[in-house]
Amino acid sequence: MPPIPGRTDCEGHAPMRQDQFLTVVGREEARRRFDEALRPAPVGIETVPLGEAHGRVLARALAAPIDVPPFDRSTVDGFAVRAADVATASETAPVRLAPTGDVVACGVAPTRAVDPGTATTIATGGPMPRGADAVVMVEQTEPDGAGGVLVRRPVASGQNMAFAGSDLAQGETVLRRGKVIGAPEIGLMAACGTGTVEVFRRPIVAVISTGDELVPPGGRLGPAAIYDTNGPIVAAAVAENGCVPLVFPIVPDDEARLRAALTEAHARADFVILSGGTSKGTGDLTARLVAGVGAPGIVVHGVAVKPGKPLCLAVADGKGLAVLPGFPTSAMFTFHEFIVPVLRRLAGLAPRREGRVEATVPVRVPSEIGRTDYVMVGLGTGADDGLVAHPVFKGSGAISAFAQADGFVAIEALADHLAAGSVAEVTLFSPEVRAPDLVIAGSHCVGLEPVVDAVIAEGFDARILALGSTGGLAAARRGECDVAPIHLLDAASGIYNQAFLDESLELVPGWRRLQGVVFRPGDRRFEGRTAAEAVAAIAEDPTALMVNRNTGAGTRLLLDGLLGGRRPDGWTNQAKSHNAVAAAVAHGRADWGMAIATVAKAYGLGFLPFADEHYDFAVVRARRDRPAVAAFLLALASAPVRERLAALGFAVARGESGSP
Numbered sequence: 244m245p246p247i248p249g250r251t252d253c254e255g256h257a258p259m260r261q262d263q264f265l266t267v268v269g270r271e272e273a274r275r276r277f278d279e280a281l282r283p284a285p286v287g288i289e290t291v292p293l294g295e296a297h298g299r300v301l302a303r304a305l306a307a308p309i310d311v312p313p314f315d316r317s318t319v320d321g322f323a324v325r326a327a328d329v330a331t332a333s334e335t336a337p338v339r340l341a342p343t344g345d346v347v348a349c350g351v352a353p354t355r356a357v358d359p360g361t362a363t364t365i366a367t368g369g370p371m372p373r374g375a376d377a378v379v380m381v382e383q384t385e386p387d388g389a390g391g392v393l394v395r396r397p398v399a400s401g402q403n404m405a406f407a408g409s410d411l412a413q414g415e416t417v418l419r420r421g422k423v424i425g426a427p428e429i430g431l432m433a434a435c436g437t438g439t440v441e442v443f444r445r446p447i448v449a450v451i452s453t454g455d456e457l458v459p460p461g462g463r464l465g466p467a468a469i470y471d472t473n474g475p476i477v478a479a480a481v482a483e484n485g486c487v488p489l490v491f492p493i494v495p496d497d498e499a500r501l502r503a504a505l506t507e508a509h510a511r512a513d514f515v516i517l518s519g520g521t522s523k524g525t526g527d528l529t530a531r532l533v534a535g536v537g538a539p540g541i542v543v544h545g546v547a548v549k550p551g552k553p554l555c556l557a558v559a560d561g562k563g564l565a566v567l568p569g570f571p572t573s574a575m576f577t578f579h580e581f582i583v584p585v586l587r588r589l590a591g592l593a594p595r596r597e598g599r600v601e602a603t604v605p606v607r608v609p610s611e612i613g614r615t616d617y618v619m620v621g622l623g624t625g626a627d628d629g630l631v632a633h634p635v636f637k638g639s640g641a642i643s644a645f646a647q648a649d650g651f652v653a654i655e656a657l658a659d660h661l662a663a664g665s666v667a668e669v670t671l672f673s674p675e676v677r678a679p680d681l682v683i684a685g686s687h688c689v690g691l692e693p694v695v696d697a698v699i700a701e702g703f704d705a706r707i708l709a710l711g712s713t714g715g716l717a718a719a720r721r722g723e724c725d726v727a728p729i730h731l732l733d734a735a736s737g738i739y740n741q742a743f744l745d746e747s748l749e750l751v752p753g754w755r756r757l758q759g760v761v762f763r764p765g766d767r768r769f770e771g772r773t774a775a776e777a778v779a780a781i782a783e784d785p786t787a788l789m790v791n792r793n794t795g796a797g798t799r800l801l802l803d804g805l806l807g808g809r810r811p812d813g814w815t816n817q818a819k820s821h822n823a824v825a826a827a828v829a830h831g832r833a834d835w836g837m838a839i840a841t842v843a844k845a846y847g848l849g850f851l852p853f854a855d856e857h858y859d860f861a862v863v864r865a866r867r868d869r870p871a872v873a874a875f876l877l878a879l880a881s882a883p884v885r886e887r888l889a890a891l892g893f894a895v896a897r898g899e900s901g902s903p
């Protein structure tokens with residue numbers, strides 16, 4: 244193979260063969276190759292003061308250098324005595340002991356021995372005087388008026404005192420290598436007098452986002468630009484796994500600048516993570532440059548996992564380099580599966596302990612044979628109270644799935660689907676996930692937020708799963724959610740929602756959403772007209788471009804009714820949400836479409852009202868009495884929530900759900 248054009252051979256290596264290039268391998272094979280080429284081990288050891296050791300990983304076992312406590316000491320306030328002297332002591336026949344004259348406070352060494360018939364005043368923590376073998380609590384004594392003490396109760400030898408080394412004996416192993424130092428470990432080390440600690444050096448991990456379109460969060464988004472999501476996610480995840488992120492400024496898709504960044508990152512960091520530049524469009528620019536950093540170069544390029552296929556793993560002169568796919572969800576999954584185990588070993592950390600639960604997956608999930616599919620799921624409970632994992636389907640690149648998901652299910656490479664009703668293992672994103680008290684599954688609407696806020700204020704925890712009206716209804720029929728928000732128009736009767744319920748469900752009225760024609764303000768073709776007038780005129784205008792909704796959307800049915808069989812230019816453009824319609828019109832990709840008034844307002848668009856859509860709730864009867872469901876229904880009816888709904892532009896239903 245000829246040298247790759249543009250590569251830097253800064254380390255003086257002969258160009259390597261890149262025969263693994265673009266050969267997709269399985270998950271295990273990818274891990275094995277990376278491991279074998281890198282052999283990850285802790286990057287070094289450093290000494291830090293105890294006060295800075297929190298969260299670090301102990302690099303050497305710690306043996307107690309002294310006895311803890313270092314001397315025999317009293318554990319109460321009282322008198323150090325010889326137990327034999329007070330063996331007969333009682334309320335009626337107290338024993339009188341003469342004072343030694345010593346007063347042993349904390350930090351004071353005794354000067355006099357306790358001889359038979361004497362006692363020394365001693366405080367909690369005070370060192371035991373010679374001769375004494377027990378302490379009588381001050382409560383069980385009384386001064387005798389002549390400087391001595393009357394003891395009213397006997398004590399056993401060794402009572403109310405602790406012996407030297409009884410907590411930790413000198414030489415005993417206190418903490419083992421690899422222990423993550425938390426407050427208890429700090430306490431142990433402090434008790435041993437350890438002022439400095441040897442910990443593993445935190446690996447420095449360079450994080451580089453690449454792409455002409457990327458803007459750092461906080462910056463201004465120009466046309467066709469997006470915010471850099473991978474950089475911040477990867478940096479945070481690097482820190483969560485015991486490493487220090489070294490975040491580089493975003494690098495545009497420019498060969499020279501990318502090469503410069505890569506060279507610098509490889510020199511300064513222990514591991515380099517890039518993202519983007521992996522798809523065909525950029526000609527695999529990053530992978531090509533990574534291949535030239537050092538030997539042996541790329542060991543994996545392409546893994547049979549979804550999301551995440553274009554992952555590229557390389558080793559250059561003992562340091563690992565990874566190019567994560569551009570889409571943030573793909574970047575996160577591949578980071579978690581392939582990079583985290585390696586980073587933890589570099590940091591001296593044990594493998595990540597993941598929370599796992601078993602749950603029923605209620606719907607069939609298709610998968611491709613020959614690759615591992617990761618499906619994000621949100622947890623709820625089923626009719627029998629067992630855990631249910633609802634797949635959160637979103638397009639590739641949808642970061643919002645993380646907000647709805649509690650974890651993921653992996654469908655192994657040999658399966659072509661996961662059957663509806665399968666019990667699957669869910670790997671949890673965070674160790675203590677529990678099923679939410681209230682699961683709302685169905686059509687999403689911004690109006691849900693004030694209702695859910697009120698439910699949360701009552702101390703419940705709620706989850707909205709955006710499954711669409713039909714998906715939510717199906718989940719509700721199976722008893723796998725509490726409430727399904729729906730807006731389904733029965734074409735035959737012209738009535739919303741009621742006809743779609745069965746006897747297991749009860750319809751609770753929600754609110755009306757005013758649907759209408761949206762357009763850019765000032766467009767003369769729309770201003771001052773009714774929706775019907777505008778659409779009649781526009782349908783004949785060849786310069787006007789519309790944006791339609793997806794098949795099955797209630798809004799599309801309405802729009803078809805308004806069009807009365809006409810199919811203006813753009814009719815085949817199927818936006819999937821009210822927001823997508825509004826964005827297309829606001830950005831000039833289309834001139835008009837149909838959306839709800841709330842969204843039109845949010846985008847600053849003109850609005851010609853057309854019809855009221857009924858957004859109601861199918862409530863699972865068997866769950867109606869659950870406290871969180873009761874709280875939801877109360878919130879829905881409450882004056883403050885209704886006021887907030889009205890402010891958002893929704894007309895709150897008054898108990899009926901009639902035709903539009």
Ligand code: AMP
Pocket residue numbers: 452453454456457469470471472473474518519520521522523524525568569570571
């Ligand atoms: P690429 O691999 O560079 O072709 O990127 C594939 C997709 O991921 C494109 O839609 C990119 O805009 C997107 N992408 C790449 N890098 C990032 C990033 N750091 N943050 C968010 N999206 C990204």
Ligand code: MG
Pocket residue numbers: 453454455496519520521525569
């Ligand atoms: Mg790119």
